[in-house]
Amino acid sequence: MSAVGRIRDAFARAGAGSMRLLGASGQLGYGIPSPAFNAGLARNPHLIGCDMGSIDIGPSYLGRGEMATAPAATRRDLRKVLVAARTHDVPLVIGSAGSAGARPHLQATLDMVRDIAREEGLRFRLGVLHADIPKERLKAALRANEVRGVDGMPALTEDEVDACTNLVGQMGTGSFQRALGEDIDVLIAGRACDTAIFAALPAMLGFPLGLSTHMAKIIECASLCCVPGGRDTIMATLDHAGFNLESMAPNRRATPVSVAAHSLYEQSDPFSLQEPDGRLDLSQAHYEALDDRRTRVSGAIWHPSSAPWVKLEGARRIGERAVLMCAAADPGFIARADEILTAVAGVVRDLVCEDSEEDYSLFWRVYGLNGVREALPADAPLPREVFLLVECIAPTRERAAEVVRTTKQYLLHHGYPGRLSTGGNVAFPFTPPEVSLGTAFKFNVYHLMRAHDLEALFPLEIETL
Numbered sequence: 001m002s003a004v005g006r007i008r009d010a011f012a013r014a015g016a017g018s019m020r021l022l023g024a025s026g027q028l029g030y031g032i033p034s035p036a037f038n039a040g041l042a043r044n045p046h047l048i049g050c051d052m053g054s055i056d057i058g059p060s061y062l063g064r065g066e067m068a069t070a071p072a073a074t075r076r077d078l079r080k081v082l083v084a085a086r087t088h089d090v091p092l093v094i095g096s097a098g099s100a101g102a103r104p105h106l107q108a109t110l111d112m113v114r115d116i117a118r119e120e121g122l123r124f125r126l127g128v129l130h131a132d133i134p135k136e137r138l139k140a141a142l143r144a145n146e147v148r149g150v151d152g153m154p155a156l157t158e159d160e161v162d163a164c165t166n167l168v169g170q171m172g173t174g175s176f177q178r179a180l181g182e183d184i185d186v187l188i189a190g191r192a193c194d195t196a197i198f199a200a201l202p203a204m205l206g207f208p209l210g211l212s213t214h215m216a217k218i219i220e221c222a223s224l225c226c227v228p229g230g231r232d233t234i235m236a237t238l239d240h241a242g243f244n245l246e247s248m249a250p251n252r253r254a255t256p257v258s259v260a261a262h263s264l265y266e267q268s269d270p271f272s273l274q275e276p277d278g279r280l281d282l283s284q285a286h287y288e289a290l291d292d293r294r295t296r297v298s299g300a301i302w303h304p305s306s307a308p309w310v311k312l313e314g315a316r317r318i319g320e321r322a323v324l325m326c327a328a329a330d331p332g333f334i335a336r337a338d339e340i341l342t343a344v345a346g347v348v349r350d351l352v353c354e355d356s357e358e359d360y361s362l363f364w365r366v367y368g369l370n371g372v373r374e375a376l377p378a379d380a381p382l383p384r385e386v387f388l389l390v391e392c393i394a395p396t397r398e399r400a401a402e403v404v405r406t407t408k409q410y411l412l413h414h415g416y417p418g419r420l421s422t423g424g425n426v427a428f429p430f431t432p433p434e435v436s437l438g439t440a441f442k443f444n445v446y447h448l449m450r451a452h453d454l455e456a457l458f459p460l461e462i463e464t465l
Contacts, residue, residue, distance in 0.1 A: 002125050003091045003185040004201070007046050011205045018239040019207065020045045021198050023219035026231040028052040028077045028094065029069025036223075036232035036248035041084055043235055043248075048085050049197040050077075051220045052109070053096025055313065055443075063165050063315035063441030065104030071112075078109070079116045085186065086122050092186045093176070093197045095220075100313075101131050101191025102166035109188060117465045124185035128461045129175055131168040131190030133312060135161050137457075138449060146450035150311065153446045160444045164314035167445060171310070171458045172276035173213070176200035179460050190458075191313065193275055194220040202238055210302035213280045215243045217273060218262055218297075225262040226252035242298030244290060254295045256287035276311075276451065278304040308454060314445025319360075321440040322400035324390040324408050325433050326426040332418040333425055334382050337366055340425075344411045352406055360394035360403050388426065393440050404434045 001009065011017065022045035025032045029052060057068045067074060085092035098105025110128065117124070139158050141147050147156050161167070168191035176196040179187050181204070189196075198216035203209045215236045218225050223232040225245065232249035245254040263270040263282055273280035284299040328334060341364045349358055365371040368386035390407055394400040412424050419425070451457055 002183045003085070003089050004180050005183045006089060007091060007201070008205065018237050019047075019202055019205065021202070021215070021219060021236045021238065022048045023050075023198070023222045023234045023236070024048055024081050025050045025077060025233070026220075026222040026224055027054060027069075028081070029067065029074040029099070030077075030231070031073060032077050032080055033232050033249065034080075037080065037084070039248040040233045040235050041088060044088070045090060045235065047091050047093065047198070047201055048081055049093045049220070050081055051095050051194045051197060053099045053101050053105075053191065057099060059315040059441040059443045060439075061105075062100035062102060062168070062313060063317065064439065065102060065166055066099075067105060067108060068099040074109075075112050075116070078112050079120070082113065082116055082122060082186070083120055086124060091180070091184070091201065093180075093201070094186075094188045095192035095194060095197040097188050097190055100166070100168070101189070102168050103130065103132050103190070104166070106130065106188070106190045113186075113188065114465060122465065124465055125183065126463045126465055127179040127182055127184040127187040128463065129171060129179055129187070129189035129192070130459050130461070131171055131192065133167045133169045133449075133457070135164065135167060138167065138312065138445075141449045144450075148448050150446050150448060156445060156447050160316065161314070163316040164445055165316065165441070167312065167314040169310045169312050169449070169457060170276070171454070172196050172308075173200045173203060173209070174277045174454055175458045177204055178455060180204060182460070182462055184462065195273075195275060195280075198236075207238055207240060208302070209278075210280060210300040211238065211240075211243060211298070213273070213275065213302060214282065214285065214297065214300035217280070218245065218259065221262070221265065223247040223249060223252045223254075224265070225259045226254050227258045228252065229258070242296050244294055244296050246294045250293075253293045256289050256295050259295045259297060260285070260287045276305075276308045276454065278302055308451045309448040310451045310454070310457065312445050312447050312449050313443065315441040316444040318440050318442050319393040319395055320397040320400045321437040322392050322394075322397070322404045323435055323437060324404040324411075325388070325435070326390075326408070326411070326428050327385060327387045328426045329385040330420070330425065331382065332416070332420070334369070334386055336416050336418075337369055337386070340414055340416050341366075341411075343416075344407065344414050347410050347414070348403060348407050351410075352403055360392055360399060362403060362407065363391040365389040365391070397436055397438070401434065401436055408434055
């Protein structure tokens with residue numbers, strides 16, 4: 001009998017009870033602290049889950065088809081959770097494989113899993129859910145007026161669809177339930193809603209979907225909901241009326257305020273969470289301290305959707321990126337930064353575009369003035385020194401390098417009123433101060449698509465290792 005089958009059989013025989021779910025890692029591949037993880041295993045969890053991806057890392061990893069995490073660290077974390085799950089004979093569920101969840105990321109993750117299984121002598125039944133969206137499928141939805149932008153994204157065009165290097169949809173709990181229903185031990189999914197990792201199996205066992213989803217939204221980030229926040233393993237104990245949260249790191253406390261505040265994480269509305277299968281309503285959620293380290297949560301309500309929409313993510317190449325890094329400490333330079341940088345940009349444009357068109361974009365980020373915020377308040381005192389990150393995006397690597405190298409020279413020696421020394425306006429932290437970062441990408445697809453057949457959209461494969 002598979003791990004999923006064993007858990008389902010145990011709950012069918014025992015009837016109503018509680019379920020222990022272990023959130024092993026806030027994002028697999030950045031390290032799982034062993035003391036907390038082992039403390040969680042000692043509690044005999046019914047499921048081990050890990051989120052592996054995020055859009056927090058930006059569009060480049062999706063566009064390039066590469067993992068954001070280091071291969072050695074990723075392999076170490078995968079080995080830790082695989083061995084633990086098979087040793088305890090409980091299901092292991094991983095979502096958004098390989099950072100961005102597209103086919104290259106999923107394949108790289110599966111290659112590691114197969115290697116680890118062979119090296120450790122592990123035997124298990126593996127379910128794999130794919131998240132790649134065929135471009136023709138999205139184009140058909142566009143023609144049917146079944147696509148809409150998210151967070152102010154412009155209307156999508158077929159040309160933008162064609163420009164994507166990788167295009168994924170974010171699958172929900174229903175897709176995970178379909179996979180877990182196939183009597184498997186391990187489930188690895190492409191791009192997925194983080195809640196699906198932990199909510200699918202409890203919902204199959206009859207636990208309320210509202211509570212299961214709320215719990216999942218919290219523990220997918222491990223102990224981030226605690227004081228102090230961290231990424232140590234967390235345990236949720238779910239019953240039919242609510243769930244208890246406890247970090248497996250003794251120095252982290254899950255308090256009512258810290259847990260409730262987590263509802264703001266990645267959400268524009270702290271009382272409503274939209275998923276492909278429906279909407280989570282937290283307007284009646286209640287948070288109660290059990291002691292100084294544990295909190296009980298109740299009250300979440302699930303509203304199923306009769307017309308599922310799936311969030312899509314796609315990235316396209318926008319050019320080659322090079323950056324220049326330098327700093328300034330002259331008060332005169334800092335006070336006239338806008339004027340100086342505008343003048344230098346003009347000089348550079350006249351030089352590098354002497355026999356060609358302006359085919360690049362140059363961006364100035366002056367940390368201390370506008371590097372983090374758009375601009376400081378008008379009455380804010382000037383900083384004593386500033387760091388400049390100058391970014392160029394151009395059609396080729398060579399062109400981007402030409403622009404930033406020219407910018408470096410003329411920024412260094414640009415004359416301005418009140419300058420005290422001709423020795424140089426800026427200092428460089430190292431040489432060369434200009435660096436080519438390779439191909440640059442942007443999210444050009446961040447839209448919702450009406451989904452008529454979720455099963456067809458996210459195909460399942462079963463493999464025995």
